[in-house]
Amino acid sequence: MVSRELVQKAKAFHGHVCPFLVLGLRATEIGFSKLGLRRPGEAETIREDVIAIVEANNCFADGVQVASGCTLGNNSLIYLDTGKNAVTFYRRDTGKGVRIYVHSDKVRELFPSRGSELWRKVVVERKGSKEEAEELAKIWEEIGYKMADLSEEFFKIEDVALKQVIERAPIFESVRCVSCGELVRADRVFYLDGKPYCAKCAGLEVPAVIGRGIVNSFHVPF
Ligand SMILES: [Zn+2]
Ligand SMILES: [Zn+2]
Structure with a gap:
């Protein structure tokens, strides 16, 4: 289960708590446990040998970065533009990888209708008032915290073997x-x-x- 402390850390980075941010944290927790990796923060050296490949540039990707320590800036994050809420973690030392795809449709069934209604108005149509945006942020935060212990049935989890060696960031003149x-x-x-x-x-x-x-x-x- 994702700790409240980690959600707070993610909030500081992302700006707000929302369902897909926490799903990024949860997906990382599942992925790391499948690969036998310790929680980030315990051994920074681990991070250099783990690659995260995210498939969408949304809230989910920020959750992955905070929880895994694989970031755009440290070259351990690869952005694959497939348009899916999925992440693959790859360990360089063992060559093992695991891909975690979020069943977004199943997850959305857990959202209260008021939240979905406000999301359409405020985010999709960009029409909501300041009060509605604040109400959405509150509902989103509540749902976000519920994502912290989401069971594995909401994810498709599969072992993957990478067919190519991912190069380490080269140094240029x-x-x-x-x-x-x-x-x-x-x-x-x-x-x-x-x-x-x-x-x-x-x-x-x-x-x-x-x-x-x-x-x-x-x-x-x-
Ligand atoms: Zn967000
Ligand atoms: Zn110039």
């Missing part, structure tokens, strides 16, 4: 853009007439993770 003077990772530099430019100064489109997921052509300067 930096090159200075001749136009803005900022340093740029060597493999992200664009050469025009033999001179190095950053994407912004070259006026190019680059891949970006935005609300809808990964887009291949985000125009810079933005």
Whole structure:
């Protein structure tokens, strides 16, 4: 069961408590126990050898990051843009992995109708008043805490063997853009007439993770 303390830690990171945030915590707890990993915080070294592969960039992904210690910044988090509420944990040392998919449809049956109604109004239609947004946050927090001990039947849990070795983050040299003077990772530099430019100064489109997921052509300067 996910502790209240961990939910509070996740709230500090994510901004609010919501069902999918806590589902990310719970999925991590299940995944770590299946892989024989200790709870994060006990041995930081573990984290370097565990990879989390999330399949959606939503509240769930933040729960996974807080509970697992696998984050975007420490290169232990991989974002796979499949659009599913699922996470795979992979241990480099044993080569074992486990994928946990959330049965969102079954989970939503547990939500009170007022919560779903407000969610549609405030989040989907972006029409709710401040009071309604606050009421939603309260209901969401209550449901969120209920997700802390959700039974495994609400998840599809499967062992996975990775068919490829996931590379560790390589270290690159930096090159200075001749136009803005900022340093740029060597493999992200664009050469025009033999001179190095950053994407912004070259006026190019680059891949970006935005609300809808990964887009291949985000125009810079933005
Ligand atoms: Zn959230
Ligand atoms: Zn530049």
